[in-house]
Amino acid sequence: MSRASREVILGAVSAAQPESLPLPDLAALGLGVGERPSVAAAVAILDQIGARVLRLRDLNQVRQWVMQAHVEGASVVSAVPGIEGSVRLGELQSPRDLDGVELGVMRARFGVCENGALWLEESDLAFCRALPVIVQRWVVLVGAQDWVADMHEAYARIGQWHSGFGLFLAGPSKTADIEQCLVIGAHGVVEATVLIVDEGLEPLA
Amino acid sequence: MSHAQAAGEFLRDAPRTAWHDKTLWMVRARRDVRAKAVPDWEPLREAASRIKEHTLSRLSQYLQQFEAAAQANGVQVHWAADADEHNRIVLEILQASGSRRLVKSKSMLTEECHLNGYLQANGVEVVDTDLGERIVQLQNTPPSHIVMPAIHLRRVEVGEVFHEHLGTPRGMDDATELTRAARHHLRGHFLHADAALTGVNFAVAENGAFVVCTNEGNADMGAHLAPVHIACMGLEKVIPRQEHLGVFLRLLARSATGQPSTVFASHFVRPRPGQQMHVVIVDNGRSRQLAQPKFRKSLACIRCAACMNTCPVYRRSGGYSYSYFIGGPIGSVLAPNVDKAKHSDMPFASTLCGSCTAVCPVKIDLHAQLLHWRQEVVKAGLSPWWKTLAMRGMQWVLRRPARMQWAGGWMRRFLPLVNALRLDPWTQSRDLPSAPKQTFRQWLQKRKGGEL
Structure with a gap:
């Protein structure tokens, strides 16, 4: 049934589509914000989209920050090598077991200045795709040098990638479905913190 | 009506x-x-327009390229000529995997196909998980807006719906409290779902990836927890290259809600180990629209x-x-x-x-x-017959100058009656302006001393 429909649909589409039009030359159209990446601009956008931003010197400070959250009573799960959580991802039977975990720690490959989005691939989530959405709060590390100006540069940087999943994550989950009143924390996290780390982050594989 | x-x-x-x-x-x-x-907003629109026009002109090629790439990624691709076939395919996937509980994120295509009713009639529990969609689903009504499904409802009404269906206290009308109640209620469904269904914002031909954009994170919650992920897309969702996502993602959220981007733009390439991932490509009249040059661009x-x-x-x-x-x-x-x-x-x-x-x-x-x-x-x-009649009448009047003159003079005297009796829908809430004392022709005649 499905096989036959495939031929029917493709036949109908072939017959209906107009003569081939050229693919536009994106470079010639002058796309791009035309500015160098600016972490200050990114911080301003992150603030607008409801994310908290902290600038830390190195991984040690990150460890201290996460430790502090744990001391304050948060269960922590970390996908970042060198940062220990109280819940170990490798020991989970199912990603569903992360329900109820307070804080998720991840590291983004880079951030996008124009919209505050952070790019993470499956390996950056320790292959737990649900991690950025199922915990109550996330904290994402990103290197101070790892920023691109806009989404065109972002995809140029991603290039050929080999993960099974990747996402742009821009701030805490939100909804305005009730009377257009903005509520932070829909199904994903209710609080998001971006840690911009100045030095000492290992290059990502 | x-x-x-x-x-x-x-x-x-x-x-x-x-x-x-x-x-x-x-x-x-x-x-x-x-x-x-955005300094390059107009070039962006131009790029988006031309990428879509190009894609539509080679749609069959890009669809096949997407299919092959997605299959190589371990995604099962299905084709549905119409809504019935789409619904049947989804049900078959659910039945074959023994799935009885389905969580859905926003998909206008499944609204178009009336999927929910069909699945429910076949014993599947269907839960819409976008907050706005869940509200209207509980009310047993369709969305009134494609991005903000419950925009026609006031807070108090949402409070009543939640009181009735979710057991929240009567009179709760705070948006944050209501959203928290829905979060708690829907999390239970996410954790126990057998299958998740999402829409598709963009399907990339060159690598078989598909991108789903949400603010709430409901597509991700569903797809990453359930053992089966079904993504349903109209055949116009395909774009040639990954780099084109840069163009469309810059436009989408800014145009939709005025956000710089959606919170989640999730790129699905392969199923996670042990998961089934399906894509259903639906025509349902789109190839017919593609064949009409005047209306083709609507598929962009x-x-x-x-x-x-x-x-x-x-x-x-x-x-x-x-x-x-x-x-x-x-x-x-x-x-x-x-x-x-x-x-x-x-x-x-x-x-x-x-x-x-x-x-x-x-x-x-x-x-x-x-x-x-x-x-x-x-x-x-x-x-409607009255419009056809009115147009014929107008045509008859305008064809001869004498009829036009007669009708013009008659209309001037008739206007006060139109207002008084509210004869025209336009006059139900406003008056037509009062008519001049003389017609243009009379005015001109007078000015020129009798001769035209």
């Missing part, structure tokens, strides 16, 4: 109408601010709803005033292709002001297409 009659129902509640109008205009204004902050739509938010008619008449499940300018261009007779008055629910065309991120000539559909509707003999 005609659009005008349904709009009349909506307009009965004047404060609600005013709120609806103002709120959607606020979203439009947010879009403007965000778009103006990325469902941002900017045209709805800006439309002076939509804002004041509400999503339920349209006979198709997508209202506003884009709905009125898509609907007549589905059923010209049933939706014959939708292209007329417009002032043809062109605001929709001006905000469309992919440059669909919406107001021109609305006019073309009007012509098609009239040609097919589907306009």
